[in-house]
Amino acid sequence: MGPLTLVQVTPLQGYLLLAAVLFAIGLAGALTRRNAILVLIGIELMLNAANLNLIAFWRYGPHPEALTGMMFAIFSIAVAAAEAAVGLGLVIHIYRFTHTTDLDQINRMKG
């Protein structure tokens, strides 16, 4: 494989790459942002990257007719929704206590 050789990409690989990029963007957002809400958004991105993986592996996997991947994705979206609700509730409460959503100042959970 020589340099600058365009690699033939299968659909699954394309989806996985897309999911990896999406996950990387989400992780970068969650790690670098100071605002708690933006961190939550980053987490949502990572979750959706995982969902994309689930759908992609199901669709191009050995049993595309069994609907298992879709089931996983639906459950995961439901859990993510619940998690987002809890996360936003926590953020609101933290804001009420500290009057800020800057995560650098929210450091009371240290050992």
Added chain:
Amino acid sequence: MQETISFTPQVGTSGIAQMLCLIPAVPVVASGVIALLKQPMRKTAATLAVGSLSFSLLLSLFAFAHVVSGWSHGHAVREVVNFTWIHVGATNVDLGCVLDPLSAVMLVMVCFVGLLIFIYSTGYMVHDENCTRFFCFMSLFAGAMLGVVIANSLLLLFMGWELVGLTSYLLIGFWYQKPSAAAAAKKAFLTTRVGDVFFLLGMVWLASGTGTLLFYNNGGGSMEAGALASLLGQHACWGLTAAGAIGLLIFAGAAGKSGQFPLHVWLPDAMEGPTPVSALIHAATMVAAGVYLIARVYPLMAAGSLLGGTTTALTVVTWVGAFTAVFAALIAVAQDDIKRILAYSTVSQLGYMMAGLGMGGVAVGMFHLITHAFFKALLFMGAGSVIHGCHDEQNIRKMGGLKADMPLTFVTYAAGMLALCGVPIFAGFWSKDGILEAGSHWSVSKGPVALLIFGALLTAFYMTRQVAYVFFGHWRGHKPAHESSAVMTIPLVILAIFACVLGLFGTPAWPWFQSFLGGRATPVEFRALLEPNVLLVSGVSVFVVLLGIVLAWWLYGDKSPKPDQPDVLQKAVPMPWAWLRNRLYVDEFYGVTFIAFYAWWARIADWLDRRVWGGAVSGVAVAFRGWAQVNRLLDTHVVDGTFDKGCEELSTGGGLLSRIQNGQIQAYLRWLALAVVVLAAILIWSSRA
């Protein structure tokens, strides 16, 4: 001289026997109430004391009447009310009351004399600031003494016995600010305690020998035939039966309480207490408790005697009594303190009672006890009146001529003195003659009766000497004397009447008292007075009494020597006088023997305690302290060092790790991301390989 006393079996107990326990209970309760009163409430205290004792007297009279009526209907009453006090395993400790002629007579005497003395005390103690305390103790004493009298169990009797000992101690030391009074109280307590130890031993022996301490229990009591037979079967030592040995031990207790030689030393010193106390406790009732005890356990003392013979215990009682009678009378001759003379006289008369019990049985001794209680209480209260009238002067050498100043006291005192001397018709004559007559029949020896006749001479002598010093001659004090108030003289008059007539209840012609105690019919035989033996004894007794009186009057009558002049007898016989004056050196003898030994032994014990035992204990303590020091060093340097080091390391490690957890969630997340990357790298490399 053993009388066969046959009592009819008990059918049921009468109401009065059931209420017998109230007689001591009421004064005890009154004493408890008085104890709660405040110091200034002296009127209330006196009223309570007198009222409670009046109630007891009333009940006692009912009880006495019940016994007399039963006796006059031909059966001697002996009713017992027993109850179980404690159950211990299979053993029961029983207490109880007994109503028989002996206790009935004592009850009436104690209540009656006690009541008169209480009334007298309201006058005598009126100026004392601790009047309330006085009546509290007096009531407690009366209750305890009545408890002794009604007790049907040696244990209950012993409880009352110790209580009267306690109140005696409290009342002798009533003026405890005086060192002499405090010392006298201690002496009385300790001396009687010596006797009480023997009493307790006898009691334990009796309980183990017969299984019961009840006197009478319808055939099952320790003074009844079955128990006595089993005691006679056991042999103690030196040829004594168990009954004899127990009798002697109990007599030692009685000797302590009744001031018999050699335990008499406390009684004269006990005169430090207030005079009503001397009259009630140390003349009429408590000291007579010893005699009463011997009368109560008389079946035990007399158990095993042959017909007309006597027992070892009774022989000892007789000799001790007779010796004490003469011994104390001798000392009384050379004393100057009015109460001390009477105290020695009491010791002497108690000796007569003991000898009477030993030689003639219960009735003879008890009759003298009753008559003596009346006239000796009279004499003490008369002495109290004299002391009161002479402004607390007790030395008879500094009195004189009180006949004119205190006529009522003089007349009553003279009646008591004649009764004590044993002048015919007066109470003491008949009771003392009973003892002398019993002594003349005594089969063992004629020694005691000779001693007692000599004692009678001495009694007449010292009483005449005292009366001559106090009431005749001329006044040798400073302030003139005055007659006492009516509240004090009226009891004197009542007692004086009894001192005159009480003897008529026990004359040889009409031995009412003796028959009553013995449970026999009373014969009225005037011929009995003319029996040769009775005549001889009376004649001798009257002769020695008159001799004593005349001799004393010849030496002392109307002479009034100055207080600083020596006594007539001192001039005549200085050497024996000094001996008698110093109470035959018994106290000094005890001082150099028992007390010195005791002090020496205490010093040894003290030295042992300080040096030997104390040293041993300190040595052990030092050893333990040293060992503890070693342990401490080990702990701090070895055990603690290791542990501390380990803890330090853990703490440092924890500190380092805790830096990771800085509370910033994104930092955690970074670690997580790093870990994911590392894991992914490992995954990729491992799949390559």
